[in-house]
Amino acid sequence: MPFQKAIHPVLSLPRLTKRLLVLTVDACLCVLTVWLAYYLRLGEWVFLSGPPLLAAVTSVALALPVFIAFGLYRAIFRYSGWPALMAVTRASFVYGLMFAAIFTAIEVPGVPRTVGLMQPLLLLLTVGASRALARFWLGGEYQNLLKHDTLPRVLVYGAGTSGRQLAGALAHSHEMRVVGFLDDDHRLQGNVLDGHRIYAPGDLPALRETLRVNDVLLAIPSLNRPQRNEILELMRRSRVSVRTLPRMADLAQGRVSISALRELDLEDLLGREPVTPNPILLRKNIHDKVVLVTGAGGSIGSELCRQIVALNPTILLLLEQSEFALYELHQELLPRAPTFKLVPLLASVQDNRRMHEILSTWSPHTVYHAAAYKHVPMVEHNPAEGLKNNVLGTLTTALAALKNGVSDFVLISTDKAVRPTNVMGTSKRLAEMVLQALAVESSVTRFSMVRFGNVLGSSGSVVPLFRQQIKDGGPITLTHGEVTRYFMTIPEAAQLVIQAGAMARGGDVFVLDMGEPVRIMDLARRMVELSGLRVRDHEDPEGDIEIQVTGLRPGEKLYEELLIGNQPEPTTHPRIMKAHEDFLGWSELNSKLDSLTVALNTNDVDLIRSLLQQLVPGYQPEGDIVDWVHLERQTEAPER
Structure with a gap:
């Protein structure tokens, strides 16, 4: 409609222009109502000359100053409704007294006395009607314009198809407002x-x-990693928050939507591209086979299950001791498994009878053993339970696999198993040694283990923690300014675990190439800056987010390593290496494990630490024993 099309040009006028426009309208209404009052009094239309013109000029000269004094022009479009009507009524009453005093009480020749009474009433009605019309015609659009102006202002990086579709979707949203595009194509710039x-x-x-831009939406899904890193570095230096569309492979068919926007990919924080997996290795131990994943509800276990589902096993057994985690995973995977069977199993890997029952019932071809307690401080404070689960649970599961003819058994290990300073890392190295020793004894089951560092996005990972702390306004808590860690995304780690297991010959210790170690302080700074904020420190005391160093936790190392030896052997996969690690023979190891089991069952923490140092040569504990029960008993002893 023409009236609707005229709304935005009117609303976009400068405030002074809009005030002058309304003053002009009111002046015209003064003249119009004088002319109308003459018609009502005389029954005929008169020319505005002589006394009628004098009445019209007097009306304008009296009305506009009174209306200005009563604030009718301070807020033209917002000031509508009942308050506006009352203001118009009060102003019109004062004006009416003045106009009637001149043309009714005093009498001016040629101007009927009734005009002095009728014209103020007519002016009240017409001015009130004009305000009501403005509210009806402009009010809704004006409110929308006000809301639109308060939306976050964003730039879309990429003037291609994805960028145009994203900008089109945002044009009708109430979440953000696009104010321009960025593109490195010189032919497009300036258009x-x-x-x-x-x-x-x-x-x-x-x-x-x-x-006034604080956010940039990255809408170039086809960028390679070096180009993406270059763009992100520009964003980081410019102190803008970055959100991105998924990669082309992840985008569904159809138009790009606002819901596709998300936080930066974890790969963006690492700054490196995952290697494309080898489909032959992925399928070898899974396709058309029965597969069991222990610890299926955990970060790595659940991602292993997602990858396995895509490779079409005949049966996937989900083994987990947490009922909630198992239920959540089962519900997630059910829609993805229309052609094979998913079996959710509640069990503890320490339960010998239950593990034999499960493995003898389904006779899985491949077992991925991801069940473990992995949080370093938690296991340090509860060492006996950590060792029972990580070492004895692995032993129980491995023996059940051996007895029931499992072809491939793959242990998920950790870089903390290398020269460990904590119980968690020691327990994982001991679990590796269990499989290495059993591999020598077994001619049926190929035992292997895959060792890698931290995975971004897992439970307890620094990335979700830092993101939440940034959203909360800080501070970011960091245990030490020089802490460095190896990082990998969960999907990449799970894919490499599957591929490494497919290359096993028995007793293999595979080590994933995780690139260069990442300084956690640098990671925290990068996350703050890519959120469009500044780190508050001595160089920038006015920054937004402070990084607080809290001190190393019990058992925590500054640096992690992936190899005990120094000469890893390459494999056919560029990201997978094979380590050569010394271990004890099965008879000697089994005897010492019996002694360790007795100490664990009595929670003799001093003996546990001593036995661990005998079993794992690289174990060098730092600090005193911090087992909660041990510490509590020490405090109670003097009181008795």
Whole structure:
């Protein structure tokens, strides 16, 4: 409609222009109502000359100052409704007294006395009607415009198909407002796309101030890693928050939607590209086979299950001791498993009878043993339970697999098993030694283990913790300024575990190439800066997020290693190496494990630590024993 099309040009006028426009309308209404009052009094239309013109000029000269004094022009479109009507009524009453005093009480020749009474009433009605019309015509759109102006202002990086579709989706949203595009194509820069100018990426620091932009939406899903890293570095330096669309492979068919926007991929925080998996290795131990995953509800276990589901086993056994975690995973995977059977099993890997019952019932071809307590401080405070689960649970599961003819048994290990300073790492190295020793004794089951560092996004990982702390306004808590860790995404780690297990010959210790170690302080700073914020420190005391160093926790190391020896053997996969690690023979190891089991059952923490140092040569505990029960008993002893 023409009236609707005229709304935005009117609303976009400068405030002074809009006030002058309304003053003009009111002046015209003064003249119109004088002319109308003459008609009502005389029954005929008169020319506005002589006394009628004098009455009209007097009306304008009296009304506009009174209306200005009563604030009718301070807020033109927002000031509507009942308050506006009362203001118009009060102003019209004062004006009416003045106009009637001149033309009714005093009498002016040529102006009927009734005009002095009728005209103020007519002016009240017409001015009130004009305000009501403005509210009806402009009010809704004005409120929408006000809301639109308060939306976060964003730039879309990428003027291609994805960028245009994203900007189109945002045009009808109430979440953010697109104010321009960024694109590194010089042929596009300076042009206008869908009403928005296309800028050069190098202009971003200036645009952040001139356009009041705090967010950039990365809409180039096909970028390779070096290009993506270069763009993210520009964003980090420009102090803007970055959100991104998924990669092309992840985008569903159809138009790009706002819901597709998400936080930066974890790969973006690492700055490196995962290696494309080998489909032959992925399928070898899974396709058309019965597969068991222990610890299926955990971070690695659940991702292993997601990868396995895509490879079409005949049966996937989900073994987990947490009922809630098992239920959640089972519900997630059910829609993805229409052609094979999913079996959720509540069990503890320490339960010898239950494990034999499960393995003898389904006779799985492949077992991925991900069940473990993995949080270093938690296991340090509860060492006996950590060792029972991680060592004896692995032993129980491995013996059940051996007895029931499992072909491949793959242990999920950790870089903390290398020269460990904590009980968790020691328990995982001991679990590795159990499989190494059993591999020598077995001609049926191929035992192997895959060792890697931290996975981004897992429970207890620093990335979800830092993200939440940034959302809460800080501070970010860091145990030490020089802590470094190896990192990998969960999907990449799970894929490499499956591929490594497919290359096993028996007793193999596979080590994943995790690239260069990452300094956690640098990771925290990168996350803050890519959120469009500044780190508050002595160099920038006015920054947004403080990073607090809290001190190393019990058993925590500054640096992690992946190899005990120094000469890893390459494999056919560029990201998988094979280590050569010394271990005890089965008879000697089994005897010492019996002694360890007795100490665990009595929670003799001093003996446990001593036995661990005998069993794992690289174990060098730092600090005193911090087992909660042991500490409590020490405090109670003097009181008795």
